[in-house]
Each structure stands twice: as C-alpha cells, then as structure tokens.
Amino acid sequence: MIDPLLAADEEPGLSAAPPSYLSGLNPEQLLAVQTTEGPVLVLAGAGTGKTRVLTSRLAHILASGRARPWQVLAVTFTNRAAGEMRERVAAISGADAGKLWLGTFHSVGVRILRAHADKVGLRPNFTVLDADDQLRLLKQVMADANLDPKRYPPPMVLAAIQGWKDRGLTPDKVPDEDDRAEGKAIGLYRLYQQRLLTVNATDFGDLLLLVLELFTHNADILTQYQERFRYILVDEYQDTNVAQYLWLRLLARKNGNLCCVGDDDQSIYSWRGAEIDNILRFEHDFPGATVIRLERNYRSTPHILAAASGLIAHNDGRLGKTLMPGRPADPGSTKVELRGVWNGEEEARFVAERIAELERHGQRLSEIAILVRAGFQTREFEERLMRVGLAYRVVGGPRFYERQEIRDALAYLRVIAQSADSLAFERIVNLPKRGIGDSTLQVVHKLARAQNLPLVDAVRRLLDTDDLKPRPKATLSALLDQFAAWAKLAEILSPAELAKTVLDQSGYLAMWRADPAPDAPGRVDNLKELVAALESFDSLTAFLEHVSLVMENDAQAGAEKISLMTLHGAKGLEFDVVFLPGWEEGLFPHPRALDEQGMRGLEEERRLAYVGLTRARERAIISHAAERRVYNQWMHPPPSRFLEELPGEHVERAQIRGLDARPPGLAERDTAWSAPKPAKPAATFQPGDRVFHQKFGYGRVLISDAGKLDIEFDKAGMKKVIDSFVAKA
DNA sequence: ATCTTTCTAGTTTTT
DNA sequence: CTAGAAAGAT
Numbered sequence: 170m171i172d173p174l175l176a177a178d179e180e181p182g183l184s185a186a187p188p189s190y191l192s193g194l195n196p197e198q199l200l201a202v203q204t205t206e207g208p209v210l211v212l213a214g215a216g217t218g219k220t221r222v223l224t225s226r227l228a229h230i231l232a233s234g235r236a237r238p239w240q241v242l243a244v245t246f247t248n249r250a251a252g253e254m255r256e257r258v259a260a261i262s263g264a265d266a267g268k269l270w271l272g273t274f275h276s277v278g279v280r281i282l283r284a285h286a287d288k289v290g291l292r293p294n295f296t297v298l299d300a301d302d303q304l305r306l307l308k309q310v311m312a313d314a315n316l317d318p319k320r321y322p323p324p325m326v327l328a329a330i331q332g333w334k335d336r337g338l339t340p341d342k343v344p345d346e347d348d349r350a351e352g353k354a355i356g357l358y359r360l361y362q363q364r365l366l367t368v369n370a371t372d373f374g375d376l377l378l379l380v381l382e383l384f385t386h387n388a389d390i391l392t393q394y395q396e397r398f399r400y401i402l403v404d405e406y407q408d409t410n411v412a413q414y415l416w417l418r419l420l421a422r423k424n425g426n427l428c429c430v431g432d433d434d435q436s437i438y439s440w441r442g443a444e445i446d447n448i449l450r451f452e453h454d455f456p457g458a459t460v461i462r463l464e465r466n467y468r469s470t471p472h473i474l475a476a477a478s479g480l481i482a483h484n485d486g487r488l489g490k491t492l493m494p495g496r497p498a499d500p501g502s503t504k505v506e507l508r509g510v511w512n513g514e515e516e517a518r519f520v521a522e523r524i525a526e527l528e529r530h531g532q533r534l535s536e537i538a539i540l541v542r543a544g545f546q547t548r549e550f551e552e553r554l555m556r557v558g559l560a561y562r563v564v565g566g567p568r569f570y571e572r573q574e575i576r577d578a579l580a581y582l583r584v585i586a587q588s589a590d591s592l593a594f595e596r597i598v599n600l601p602k603r604g605i606g607d608s609t610l611q612v613v614h615k616l617a618r619a620q621n622l623p624l625v626d627a628v629r630r631l632l633d634t635d636d637l638k639p640r641p642k643a644t645l646s647a648l649l650d651q652f653a654a655w656a657k658l659a660e661i662l663s664p665a666e667l668a669k670t671v672l673d674q675s676g677y678l679a680m681w682r683a684d685p686a687p688d689a690p691g692r693v694d695n696l697k698e699l700v701a702a703l704e705s706f707d708s709l710t711a712f713l714e715h716v717s718l719v720m721e722n723d724a725q726a727g728a729e730k731i732s733l734m735t736l737h738g739a740k741g742l743e744f745d746v747v748f749l750p751g752w753e754e755g756l757f758p759h760p761r762a763l764d765e766q767g768m769r770g771l772e773e774e775r776r777l778a779y780v781g782l783t784r785a786r787e788r789a790i791i792s793h794a795a796e797r798r799v800y801n802q803w804m805h806p807p808p809s810r811f812l813e814e815l816p817g818e819h820v821e822r823a824q825i826r827g828l829d830a831r832p833p834g835l836a837e838r839d840t841a842w843s844a845p846k847p848a849k850p851a852a853t854f855q856p857g858d859r860v861f862h863q864k865f866g867y868g869r870v871l872i873s874d875a876g877k878l879d880i881e882f883d884k885a886g887m888k889k890v891i892d893s894f895v896a897k898a
Numbered sequence: 899a900t901c902t903t904t905c906t907a908g909t910t911t912t913t
Numbered sequence: 914c915t916a917g918a919a920a921g922a923t
Contacts, residue, residue, distance in 0.1 A: 247913075275913050300912085324908095373913060440911065543910050565912085599899095606899045718913075737911045759910060777911085799909095 190228045190261045194221070195495075201430075201461045202226045205235060205400065208421070208455035209428040210448070214492045215477070215783035216468025216743065219430055223404060224254055226428065227269070228262040230400050238268035242398040242420070246405035248273055248719045250741060254404075270398070274413050276718050278376035281383070281394070288387055289379045294587050294710055296370040297717040301576075302592045303327060303372045310360045313618050314353075321350040329354045330361060334374030335442025337381055337412040368623050369589040377412040384419050395423035405741075406431030406451075410442035418454070427455065433488050434481050437737060437777050439766065449488060465495035466783075468743055470502040472819045473789050477782040479816035484772045504821040505782070506790040507812065513751075516794050517553035520748050523790065524559055524731060527746060534560060536745035538732040540781050542757040546750070547733050554731065564734035570716050574681065574692040575699055579716060581671050582664075585655045586709050589623035598624075601680040603648070609641040625649070651675070664712055665703040672696060736781045747785035752778075752793045753806035778811050 194202060198218055201211045202225045213219035227243060230236050245251040251272045259266035270277060279297060286293045298306065307330070308323050329349040333340075340359040348355045365371060371379060384391040401421055403409070406429035409417070421427035429451060436445040452458050466474055471494040478492055510516045524537055539550055547563055554561045569575060577600055583593035599605040616636075617627035628645050631637050637645070651674070659667050672678040681692045706712040732744070751757055758774035766773065782789050793808045872879040878890050 273913060322907095376913090437911075438913095441913080545909085602900080604899065608899085735911065761910065 188229075188232060190225045190232070194218075194225065195465055197461055197463050197465070198222050198225075201463065202229050204459050204461070205230055205233075205426065205428075207425055208451075208458040210406075210451045210455075210458055210460045211428065211430040211463060212460065212488060212490055213430055213432055213463040214466060214490045215432065215435065215780070216466040217463035217492070217495075218465075218467060219404075219432075219463065220250075220253070220257070222463065223402060223430060224257040224261060227254070227258045227402065231258075231262050231265075236399040238265040239270065240397060240399045241402070242270040242277070242400070243402040244272065244274050244277055244404065246273065246408055247741070248276070250404060251276070273718070274409075274416070275373060275376045278380045279371075279714065279718065281380050282371070282376065285383055285387070285390060288383050288390070290366045291371065291379075292369050294369070296368075296583055296587050296590045296593070297376065297714065298365075298370050298372045298592065299571075299717060300373075301571075302370075305592055305595075306364060306368075306370075307357070307361055309614070310357060310364055313614075314357065314360065316350075316353060316357070321353060326350055326354050326357055330358045331372075331374050332442060333358065334372075334378045335410040335412055337378060337415045339378065339382065363621070367589070367621050368591040369587060370592070374412075377410075377416060381412060381415055381419075384416075391419060392423075395420055399424060400426045401428065403427070403429040404431075405435075407433050407436035407445055407448045408438045408443040409447050411444050411447075412442075414444065414447045414454075421455075425455075432490075434484070434490070434776055435740065435780050437740065437773060437780060439769070439773055440762075445486075449486070462490055464490050464493055466492045467495040468786055469783060470494075470496075470787060471498045472502055472504045473782060473785050476505040476789070476815050476819040477779050479819070480775065480782065480811060480814050481779040483814050484775055486772070503788055504819050505815065506788065506823060507815075507820050508790065508792040508823040509808070510792055510794050512794050512796040513549050513798065514553075516750050516792050517549045519792060520550060520750060520790075521553045521557050521559060523748075524554075524746075525557065528559075532746060534729050534731050536786075537748070538734065538739060538742070538744040538746070538784065539748040539750065540734060540736050540739050540784065542736060542751055542759060542777075544735060546756075550733055550750075554733075559731060560729060561731040561733050562728065564732050565738040569695070569698075572692075572695055574695055577677065578668065578672060578696055578699055579713070581655075581675060581677065582668060582709060583713060584625070584652060585659055585667070585671070586713055588625045588652065588656070591617070591624040594624045597675075597677075598645075598648070601676045603644050605641055605644060609637060609645075612636055625652075659709060663704075664706050664709045665700050667709065668700050668703050672700075736777050739784050740780055743784050743786060745786050746788045747781065747790070749778075749781050749789060749791045750793075751797075752791050752809035752812055753797065754809055755799075755804055755806040756797070757809050758811070775811060775814075 191199060191202065195218075198221065201209070201222045205226070211219075211222065213222065223243075227241065230241060231238060243251075243254065245254060255266050255269065255271050258269065258271075270280075272280075282289070282291070283293045283295075286295060304323060304327055307327050308318065311318060311321065311323055311326070326349065333343050333347075340355055340362060343355050343358070345352075345355070350357070365375070384394070398420055401417065403417060408431070417427060417429075429448070431448050433445060433448050436443060436448070439445065447454075452460060469477070474492050474494055481487070508519060510519055520539060524532075524534070527537065528534060539547075541547055541550075551561065551563065570579070577597060580593035580596040583590045584597070588594075595610070598610070613624055613627050613631060616622065616631060617624050620627070620630075622630075628649060632642060632646050632649075655667070655671055655674075658670060662670065678693065678696060681689050681696070684692075703712055706715065732742075757778070758771055762770035762774050764770070791812070793806075793812065795805060797804050797806060870878055870880055873892075878892050880890055
C-alpha cells in the first residue's frame with residue numbers, strides 16, 4: 170500500500186519535511202534519487218554511497234506512488250546484492266518489497282522464461298544446467314558428431330558458444346567468419362541447442378538469450394512487460410554484456426525510465442562477456458540521458474583514495490571521475506603500506522603476524538580481508554592462519570552444491586522433478602553400482618540420438634526390445650519403476666522428506682556409509698545438511714532453482730572471522746583493513762589476461778587492483794614475494810608493475826629497498842641464504858625418466874650419454890641438454 | 899562390468 | 914602436482 174502521507178510529501182508546499190529516506194543525502198545523491206523520469210546514468214565511484222542511492226531511489230518511486238512494487242524491475246549482478254537491496258528497501262519503505270521484480274539478470278530471466286516456456290520450445294519445469302553439465306552435454310554432442318576432442322577441445326568450443334550467447338547471437342546469427350574449431354563450432358552450437366531442448370534444459374546463457382528471443386518473436390509478450398515495468402534500475406551496469414544490454418533496451422523502449430548505476434573503473438568481468446562499452450556509450454545509446462556523477466567517497470582515508478586514484482589514472486578509455494575525500498583527513502591515518510617478502514610462506518607469516526598485532530589493538534577480525542588474485546593463493550594463508558589460531562573463512566571457495574555427493578543427490582531429485590533431465594539421469598543411473606556399464610549406455614545413447622529423445626524415454630523404448638542384455642534390462646526396468654514411485658511420492662511428501670526417502674531407498678546413502686574412505690563420513694554429513702537445507706523449501710522445483718541460480722556461501726557471514734577471498738569476490742564489500750598479497754608480475758597482472766586481451770586485459774587487471782584498494786576503509790597493505798612456487802616450479806617474479814604506478818607520497822615501504830633489490834628481511838634472516846633449496850644432487854638419468862627443465866618445461870629422456878641428454882619435451886620437442894640443467898620431475 | 903594403472907593435459911576470475 | 918581420461922587387467 171502507498172502511504173498517503175508520504176505521497177503527499179511530493180506536493181510542493183504541503184510537505185512539512187522531506188521524507189526520511191531523503192535526509193542525509195548529498196546533492197548529487199539526491200539528484201540521482203529524484204531524477205526518476207527518462208534515461209539516467211549514475212556514475213558511482215567506489216564508496217560513494219551507491220547502494221544508498223539505489224535503495225532510496227526505489228523507496229522514492231514506491232512512496233511517491235509513481236509505481237507499485239510489481240511495476241518496478243531492479244536487476245543486480247549478484248544474489249547478495251539483490252538480497253541486500255530487498256532488505257533495505259523493505260526497511261525504508263515498509264510493505265511489499267517482496268513484490269518487486271528484484272534479482273540478478275539470470276533469476277529475472279528464468280522467471281520470465283518459465284512463464285512463457287512453450288514459446289521457446291521448453292516445458293515450464295526445465296532445468297538450468299551448471300558449467301559442469303554444460304560441458305558434459307557438449308562432449309556428448311561432439312562425440313555424436315564424431316569430432317575428436319583432442320583436436321577440438323570441448324572447453325574451447327563451449328567458450329565460443331558462451332561468447333556468442335553473451336552477445337545475443339543465436340546459431341543462425343553468428344557470422345560465418347566468427348566460426349571456430351575449423352568451421353565446426355557454429356554447427357555444434359546448433360546441435361547443442363537442439364539437445365538442450367530435447368532434455369528440457371537451459372544453460373546460463375540461455376536465461377538471457379532465450380528471453381531475448383521470446384521478446385523479439387512475440388510482440389504481445391514484449392509489450393506486456395514493457396507496460397508492466399514502469400521503472401527499471403540496473404546495478405553494476407559496467408558489467409552487463411551485450412545480451413543484457415539488448416534486453417534492457419527492449420524493455421525500456423516504451424517508457425524510457427531506465428536508470429543504470431555503475432563505475433567504469435570497476436569493470437572486471439570482460440572475460441565473462443561484460444562489455445565496458447555499454448557504460449561508455451550510454452549517452453549515445455539513450456539520447457537525452459541525464460548523467461550524474463557521484464564522486465564523494467565516504468569510505469576510505471585520503472591516502473588510500475589517492476593511491477587508488479593515482480593507479481587507475483594509468484588507464485585510458487575512462488569516463489573520468491575524480492574521487493574526493495568525503496571524510497576529513499585524519500592526521501593519524503596511515504599511508505598504503507608496501508612490503509616485500511622473500512617467498513609465499515613468509516608472506517603468509519607476515520600477514521598473520523600483522524593481523525595478530527592489529528587484533529591486539531582492538532581490530533575486529535570480521536573487518537579484515539585478505540584479497541588474492543586467484544583462488545589457489547588462499548591455501549598458504551589458510552595454513553598459516555590455522556596454525557596461529559586466527560579464525561577465518563574462505564568466501565566463495567569450493568561450493569557446497571558443487572561437491573560430488575551433493576551433485577549426485579541433486580541428480581536424483583532432478584530426475585524426479587524433470588524426467589527428461591538426461592544429464593542427471595546419466596549421472597546416477599549406475600550410482601550406486603547397479604551393473605549398468607558403458608556398453609549398455611552406448612545402446613541407450615544411440616537410440617536417444619537417433620530419435621532425439623531424452624535418455625529415460627530411450628530406455629523405456631528399449632525395454633520393449635531385445636537390444637539390451639537381460640540383466641541390465643531388468644535393472645533399468647526396476648530403476649524406472651522406482652523413479653515413477655518417487656515421482657508419485659513427490660506429490661505428497663515435503664521436499665526434505667522426499668530427499669530422505671530417495672537417498673535411503675536408492676542405496677546412495679548406504680553406499681557412502683559403507684565406504685571406508687576417510688572422507689566418506691564427511692560426505693554423509695553433507696548429505697544430511699542437504700536434507701536440512703531442503704526443509705526451508707516447499708517445492709522441489711523452487712529448491713532446484715535456488716541451487717542453480719543462488720550459489721551463495723554466506724552461511725557464516727557476520728561471524729568474527731577474517732575474510733579470505735578473490736579480488737573479484739570482494740567487489741561491493743568493504744573492510745577496515747585489507748591485505749593485498751601477491752602483487753608480482755606473472756600473478757598480478759595475470760599473464761593470461763594479458764595474453765588474451767593485450768592492453769585491454771592489462772587495464773582490466775588494473776581496475777581489479779583499484780577495486781582491491783578501494784575496499785579498504787583504514788588500511789591497505791600490499792605485499793609481494795621475490796620467490797614463489799607455482800605448480801612445482803620456482804618463479805622469481807619481479808614486483809608488479811602496478812606498484813610503480815602508485816603515487817609515492819601515499820605509499821610507505823615497510824623497509825626501504827629498491828623495488829628490484831633483494832627482498833627486505835633477507836639480510837636479517839640469514840637462514841634464507843645459508844639454507845637455500847637443498848643443493849641439487851648430481852642426478853643420473855635413465856632413458857624414460859620424466860624430467861623438468863627451467864626453460865623447456867617437462868619432458869622425457871630418450872638417450873642419456875655421459876651427462877648429455879636427448880630429451881623429448883612435451884611442449885618444446887626434441888632438445889639436447891646437459892644433465893645439470895634438468896631435474897627429475 | 900569394474901577395478902587398476904598409465905598417461906596426458908591443464909592450470910583466473912563466476913551468474 | 915593433480916584430475917580426468919584412456920588403456921589394460923581381473
């Protein structure tokens with residue numbers, strides 16, 4: 170309901186005081202909240218109160234009676250952001266925030282798609298496949314097409330398909346010259362889409378692409394949504410891809426009330442198809458747009474702000490914002506701290522010691538974060554923190570729903586909810602072991618492919634023939650009966666009860682109980698946890714959708730623990746103290762980003778560094794190691810080029826040394842030099858030995874003759890090498 | 899059909 | 914190094 174008093178506030182002269190949700194906003198923020206009509210681009214620098222503006226704007230639109238909750242579409246980038254926004258809008262404007270169309274692009278997409286599934290060839294209970302299933306499906310399609318996966322690596326083909334989907338391209342719209350895998354990829358894309366429809370499933374990209382298709386081919390449906398959504402809000406606009414842009418354009422075409430909030434300096438998802446041009450071109454795409462800049466930063470100390478600004482200034486192609494300190498300079502505030510260490514181990518020790526020290530001075534652990542470039546870097550810190558007894562949590566680490574036993578259990582539920590889900594069926598058809606092996610499945614696959622059937626249907630038909638051997642046939646027949654029985658049970662049991670029954674009767678739980686492996690009990694526990702998680706859902710489909718779209722891992726949020734996460738994962742968060750380890754060439758900027766994207770890649774890495782720095786309120790502590798072991802290989806990376814780009818007057822080197830001198834701490838810690846890596850024993854090599862060479866990588870010895878080796882290297886081919894240059898692998 | 903061994907290839911970020 | 918696939922053994 171609209172509060173008439175609040176609505177009256179909009180009438181000039183009648184209002185006694187501005188509504189409470191407007192108080193405390195600075196002039197730019199206020200403008201961003203109150204400019205409700207027409208296209209608006211809000212360029213919100215880090216820490217400038219973006220979330221506040223978004224929620225106030227939503228509240229304002231609702232409270233002023235401009236729209237009812239279900240007439241507002243608000244899309245965010247993460248589920249976390251969506252949840253937070255819903256909560257805050259509810260707190261400000263009271264009722265009905267639950268009726269807002271508020272969620273990620275993908276969750277809004279799936280909602281629309283389920284309502285009109287028939288229009289795109291799906292049934293409403295379609296499954297959303299995760300990355301793993303996508304790849305398996307593509308591998309099957311490629312096998313059917315007799316394509317050698319060695320020659321055309323499935324992950325590359327899948328990446329191409331995803332890239333096309335991100336750009337809103339269906340198979341027939343992909344230009345021939347964009348084809349990959351020697352002209353095979355477009356055809357595979359088409360077959361892959363066909364197979365998805367057959368098994369009544371979509372992948373992530375489809376949640377955007379198919380909605381786009383739905384809208385462009387059904388003018389009436391498009392109109393319906395255009396009229397419904399009177400106001401559209403988009404968060405993190407810099408990370409939208411082309412498909413999402415086209416989506417928004419279609420939906421906003423009618424009334425034009427599109428407000429996009431973003432920061433071009435924080436665009437870090439180009440590898441996922443994000444198109445930074447979307448935000449750079451907004452004024453061009455939406456003529457007459459109002460552009461509002463939020464440049465007053467209330468989060469970080471002036472030193473941190475200046476360091477981050479100085480760094481990002483090295484990027485070209487920015488819209489240009491200048492972050493101004495919104496809080497007074499505190500004479501006691503520290504500069505950005507920079508620390509060189511000997512190796513990764515010492516880095517972890519340094520960070521842990523520093524944290525312990527801060528904690529002694531009253532710093533809360535929940536306000537400390539260690540932000541790394543790549544997931545594997547967390548391990549060293551975990552080990553150290555565990556050893557010294559500092560509580561931590563890894564945010565976005567291995568996800569609960571991605572564990573093997575959970576995926577297996579989910580596969581059972583998926584088949585029950587949607588029998589055509591062939592990927593799920595295949596996963597559990599022989600789990601626990603039922604004697605259904607390759608040869609049997611081969612027969613099933615052949616029929617399924619020939620007739621374009623889901624696997625279950627293919628099995629059902631084969632039961633009437635003699636194409637299957639008697640024993641597997643009987644087993645499959647029993648299994649299908651079991652599935653039918655469970656499907657019936659699903660109608661009367663709660664999802665949690667159903668899951669319990671299925672895990673029991675299928676023998677899946679018993680399988681793990683009987684497993685002597687040390688991790689088996691943990692898996693049984695996880696399965697119990699899964700059942701517990703199911704209890705808060707009243708429909709199986711709702712739960713499965715939650716699993717596929719909401720990959721959150723926020724169970725322990727708020728606990729008094731250090732947060733350990735990737736830089737990507739930290740976007741949108743803030744902490745008192747932020748550690749930024751691993752600022753070395755070869756790690757950060759990540760060479761792969763450079764290889765694939767060149768200058769653009771470097772700029773994105775720099776933005777990532779910027780995001781990292783601007784997470785910090787009080788302290789940012791950067792470190793780099795002189796020596797690091799990566800995959801069994803010692804690297805001696807120079808410090809990251811980003812270090813030189815930080816403005817010197819806002820940075821404090823912990824110990825004064827030249828950037829490329831030996832790392833500090835070395836002279837004091839003579840152990841580091843006097844006991845370097847154990848001296849290489851003069852190893853002798855036999856033909857057939859696996860060896861490692863600093864330059865040529867791994868290889869195999871073919872001939873060994875008086876210290877001279879002929880080696881066939883995996884990558885570099887045949888080389889003659891002196892034996893002291895290689896080590897046993 | 900399933901278990902065991904051998905080999906190879908891939909190593910970032912995530913809705 | 915390690916996961917996953919292929920090949921070989923039971």
